[in-house]
Structures are given as structure tokens and as C-alpha cells.
Amino acid sequence: MAAAAAQPFGEAWRNPSPAGVYDLAIIGAGPAGLTAARFAAALGAKVALIERDRLGGASLNVGSVPSKAMLRTARLYAEMAAAEDYGAHTPNDISIDFQAVMQRMRSLRRRIGDQVSADRLTAAGSDIFFGQARFVGRRAIEVGDVALRFDNALIATGSSSLTPAISGLSETGYLTNETVFDLAERPRRLLVVGGGPLGCELAQAFCRLGSQVIIAQDDPTFLPKEERDAAQILADALARDGVEVHLNTSVAAAHAEGDQKVVDLVSEDSRIQVRVDQILVGIGRAPNVEDLGLEAAGVRYDRTAGVQVDDFLRTTNRRIYAAGDVCLEHKFAHSAEASARAVIFNALGLRRERLSDLTIPWCTYTEPEIAHVGLYVRDAWALSIPVETYVMLMHDVDRAVIDGAHEGFVKIHMRQGTDRILGATIVARDAGEMIGEVSLAIRLGLGMRDLAEAIHAYPTQASAVRMAAIAYVRGHLTPSLKALRWFRSIRRAIRAGADLWT
Numbered sequence: 466m467a468a469a470a471a472q473p474f475g476e477a478w479r480n481p482s483p484a485g486v487y488d489l490a491i492i493g494a495g496p497a498g499l500t501a502a503r504f505a506a507a508l509g510a511k512v513a514l515i516e517r518d519r520l521g522g523a524s525l526n527v528g529s530v531p532s533k534a535m536l537r538t539a540r541l542y543a544e545m546a547a548a549e550d551y552g553a554h555t556p557n558d559i560s561i562d563f564q565a566v567m568q569r570m571r572s573l574r575r576r577i578g579d580q581v582s583a584d585r586l587t588a589a590g591s592d593i594f595f596g597q598a599r600f601v602g603r604r605a606i607e608v609g610d611v612a613l614r615f616d617n618a619l620i621a622t623g624s625s626s627l628t629p630a631i632s633g634l635s636e637t638g639y640l641t642n643e644t645v646f647d648l649a650e651r652p653r654r655l656l657v658v659g660g661g662p663l664g665c666e667l668a669q670a671f672c673r674l675g676s677q678v679i680i681a682q683d684d685p686t687f688l689p690k691e692e693r694d695a696a697q698i699l700a701d702a703l704a705r706d707g708v709e710v711h712l713n714t715s716v717a718a719a720h721a722e723g724d725q726k727v728v729d730l731v732s733e734d735s736r737i738q739v740r741v742d743q744i745l746v747g748i749g750r751a752p753n754v755e756d757l758g759l760e761a762a763g764v765r766y767d768r769t770a771g772v773q774v775d776d777f778l779r780t781t782n783r784r785i786y787a788a789g790d791v792c793l794e795h796k797f798a799h800s801a802e803a804s805a806r807a808v809i810f811n812a813l814g815l816r817r818e819r820l821s822d823l824t825i826p827w828c829t830y831t832e833p834e835i836a837h838v839g840l841y842v843r844d845a846w847a848l849s850i851p852v853e854t855y856v857m858l859m860h861d862v863d864r865a866v867i868d869g870a871h872e873g874f875v876k877i878h879m880r881q882g883t884d885r886i887l888g889a890t891i892v893a894r895d896a897g898e899m900i901g902e903v904s905l906a907i908r909l910g911l912g913m914r915d916l917a918e919a920i921h922a923y924p925t926q927a928s929a930v931r932m933a934a935i936a937y938v939r940g941h942l943t944p945s946l947k948a949l950r951w952f953r954s955i956r957r958a959i960r961a962g963a964d965l966w967t
């Protein structure tokens with residue numbers, strides 16, 4: 466018997482009748498669950514995909530897509546305000562229509578969301594069930610009053626915003642990524658708590674869209690995992706935009722006074738009170754492991770680290786795998802997708818894919834963007850790997866100068882004495898696009914000589930990667946090659962009639 470359920474997007478939906486034992490039952494239809502469902506169904510597997518909320522998960526609905534849509538309009542406003550720098554006139558009255566910004570964001574979200582409608586997924590071969598799923602045994606999942614049996618299952622339940630322990634905060638009220646994109650009005654004054662990617666991106670977006678933004682971060686830098694010089698450039702950029710930056714500062718307490726929220730910010734040498742209309746909390750993510758019946762399924766987990774998996778993404782129940790935010794340290798849409806693809810290879814016995822073999826880049830989409838792949842120098846040191854680093858500053862890159870986006874650098878870390886790339890950090894307007902090249906090089910075992918030989922279109926920001934590689938090659942010419950180069954350049958100069966003595 467088919468069970469009726471409402472699809473949270475408003476459309477009525479009738480869950481299908483379960484079709485016997487599923488080859489793969491997936492809990493969660495975010496990037497990880499959707500990738501797994503599409504891939505497994507395309508391979509002919511019998512797939513059940515269960516979602517309790519909206520298809521697309523955090524990334525589509527309350528994460529990557531809406532935040533990047535807002536950032537795009539925010540960048541446009543920033544460029545309008547800086548029109549004089551580009552030989553244009555700043556419009557007299559730049560009035561920001563916040564509702565139009567949010568409308569655009571929602572319409573883009575709908576458009577991208579159309580790719581993952583329940584009808585499309587069904588047509589592609591998956592049975593879609595809406596409802597809260599929980600394991601009721603080692604090979605069974607319950608959704609509402611329906612039980613689904615499986616040969617293999619995938620936990621792809623993602624993560625949720627961490628709640629900070631701040632006295633009075635819940636009574637005062639605050640926004641998270643789950644509610645901020647529903648705002649109908651721009652907050653006049655906004656306090657952002659947390660200086661990770663989410664906090665920095667949204668602080669910059671709201672500031673450029675006209676809010677007075679204060680950001681409080683309890684670490685000495687933003688993006689504490691990134692290299693210090695990268696984080697410093699971001700702190701300067703936020704301050705230049707007009708964000709009031711409070712580093713080394715924690716939020717001690719909050720209370721409401723009328724429509725206002727009054728918040729105590731405490732640092733080593735000061736305690737101040739700020740008054741804002743809204744507080745946005747972005748201090749990290751907690752894996753969604755609650756109410757999943759993981760005990761019944763024999764799946765071990767931890768409330769902080771999430772579902773425990775081995776290098777093949779298998780849980781402590783050998784028929785159950787996990788992918789995405791619920792088990793990964795690096796919580797990104799593309800790592801969720803990559804880990805889900807690996808699960809399909811492993812679960813369906815196509816080939817053995819290891820989590821540790823994945824090369825995963827990431828990016829914070831502020832302006833400038835901050836992207837990274839592979840090892841940081843501190844990681845290399847911890848592994849006793851000697852490192853040498855090649856840096857190209859963006860202000861030496863023609864396209865960056867032309868674009869008026871010459872802040873930042875490309876920094877590539879090499880295993881000393883070899884042509885092996887260990888990792889890279891890129892700070893540039895389009896760092897997220899540029900990091901893909903280094904990521905590919907690491908994945909394919911290519912070195913700096915390969916990057917130096919790859920012809921890049923001129924002028925591009927991406928040529929900064931090649932310029933860093935050329936610096937490496939120049940520094941590693943053997944004595945005979947150096948002599949040859951010198952000899953050739955003299956010959957060329959004589960042929961060209963150059964006066965060698967001037």
C-alpha cells in the first residue's frame with residue numbers, strides 16, 4: 466500500500482510501495498544522497514532514496530547555492546560603488562533592493578532545484594520516499610509506517626548548524642544558515658558569530674548589501690585552518706568593505722531590548738556591548754546522527770565526528786556505508802559527491818575506492834576567494850616531509866592588474882628536492898576556478914614542469930599557476946641546462962643583431 470506524504474516543496478507526493486529488497490537504500494537527498502542515487506540507478510541498481518525535508522539538502526536549499534547567489538549580487542554592488550576605479554561613474558543613488566536580491570536568489574535556487582525533482586529522480590530509476598527515516602534493524606529502514614529492506618544502505622544525512630553555548634541567546638533569537646535565506650528584510654545591523662567560511666562569506670555579502678555588519682571570531686584569525694597570510698588578506702578585505710572586525714573575541718551573553726538584540730563581546734582586554742537587529746550564528750556543523758536508529762543497525766558514531774567509517778567509507782555494519790557531511794571532516798558539497806561516488810563503486814563491488822585517495826580542494830567565496838588543495842606546510846612538517854614553496858603574487862599577473870583584482874597570491878608547496886606537488890593555497894578573485902588545475906596535477910601526479918609547459922591563454926588569472934611553476938623550473942635548471950640556455954640566448958641575440966655590450 467502506498468503511503469501518502471507531503472513533499473515539503475509543497476507539491477503533493479505519494480510515496481511508492483516498496484519494491485522488495487533494495488540494492489541500495491539511501492537516507493538523505495543532499496549532494497551525497499543524490500549523487501549515489503543517480504549513479505547507482507544508472508548502473509541498474511534498485512534504489513530507494515529517502516528525504517525528510519527538501520531534495521537537494523543543505524547545499525541547494527540553505528548553503529552553497531543561496532549564499533553564492535547573494536554574494537554575486539553583493540559583488541555587483543561593490544563594483545558599482547567602486548566604478549571610478551574602472552574609469553566609469555559611480556551611479557548617484559545606489560539603492561539596494563534587498564527583496565529583489567532575495568527574489569533572484571530564490572528563483573536561481575528553484576531553477577537549479579528543478580534538476581533534482583522527485584519526478585526526475587523517479588524517471589531516472591530511484592524510488593523516492595519522503596519522511597523521517599530510521600534503521601529498525603541491520604538491514605531494514607522505517608519511513609513512516611513503511612519498512613524498506615536493503616542489501617546495502619548509505620547514510621547521507623548531512624549536518625546541521627552547531628548551537629553555541631551563549632547565555633540568553635535562544636531567548637533572544639538568532640539566525641542560522643537554515644533561516645537566514647528566508648529573511649524578508651535586510652537587517653540594519655547584523656552580528657555574525659563565527660569567522661569560518663560561512664561567517665566570512667555572509668558577513669561580506671550583507672555588508673556589501675548595505676547592512677552594518679559586526680563579525681566576532683574567537684580565534685586570532687578568520688578561517689583558522691587556512692594559512693595565516695591568506696587569512697590576513699581576508700581580514701583586511703572585510704575591514705576595507707566596512708565590516709567591524711572583532712578577532713580573539715567571544716560572545717558572552719545576549720538579551721533582547723524591544724526589537725534590538727544586545728550582545729556582550731569579550732576579548733582579553735575589553736568587554737563591549739553591541740546592539741543589532743539580527744544575530745547570525747555560523748560556528749560550525751554537527752553531523753546529523755540523532756534519531757537514526759544507528760544502534761539498531763550496529764553503526765558506531767560520535768556526536769562530533771559523525772558516523773565512523775573506514776577508508777572504504779564502510780561503517781561498523783559492513784552493509785551500511787556513509788558519505789558526505791555526516792562522516793567527513795571536510796564538509797563540502799563536492800566532497801559529499803566524491804565520497805558518494807566512491808561508495809557506489811565499493812558497495813556494488815565495481816572497484817575499491819579509498820577515501821584517502823581523494824584529492825579534495827575547497828574554497829571560501831569571499832572577495833578575494835581563498836582556495837586550498839592538498840597539504841598545508843604544517844601538515845607536511847607533521848609528517849616530517851621537507852617542503853619548499855613557490856609563490857606568485859597576483860599583482861605581478863597582468864590579468865589581475867587589468868581586472869583591478871591584484872590582491873593575493875598563488876602558493877605551491879613542493880616536496881623539497883622533487884617535482885612533487887604537495888599542496889597549494891590560492892588567494893585571488895577567481896581562486897576557486899584556479900585551484901582545479903593544481904588539484905588535477907596532484908590527482909594525476911603531474912609536477913611543476915608539466916604546469917610550466919601547459920600553455921595558458923593570455924591574459925588570464927590562471928596563468929599565475931604557470932608563473933609559479935616557471936619559478937620552480939628556473940630554480941631547478943641543471944648546470945648543463947643553464948649553460949645551454951645561456952649559450953642559446955647569446956646565439957639568438959647575435960642573430961638578431963643585438964649589441965651585446967650595451
Ligand SMILES: Cc1cc2nc3c(=O)[nH]c(=O)nc-3n(C[C@H](O)[C@H](O)[C@H](O)COP(=O)(O)OP(=O)(O)OC[C@H]3O[C@@H](n4cnc5c(N)ncnc54)[C@H](O)[C@@H]3O)c2cc1C
Pocket residue numbers: 492493494495496497498515516517518519520521522523524525527528529530532533596597598599621622623624642663753756757788789790791796797798799800801830
Ligand atoms: C551557508 C553554507 C554555505 C555553503 N557553501 C558551500 C560551498 O560554497 N561549496 C561547498 O562545496 N559546500 C558548501 N557548503 C557545505 C555543503 O552545503 C555541504 O557540505 C553539503 O550540503 C553536504 O552534503 P550532504 O549530502 O552530505 O548533506 P546535506 O546537504 O546536509 O543533506 C542531507 C540530507 O539528509 C536529510 N536527512 C537527514 N536526516 C534524515 C533522516 N533521518 N531521514 C530522512 N532524511 C534525512 C536532510 O534533510 C538533508 O536534506 C555550505 C554550507 C553552508 C551551511
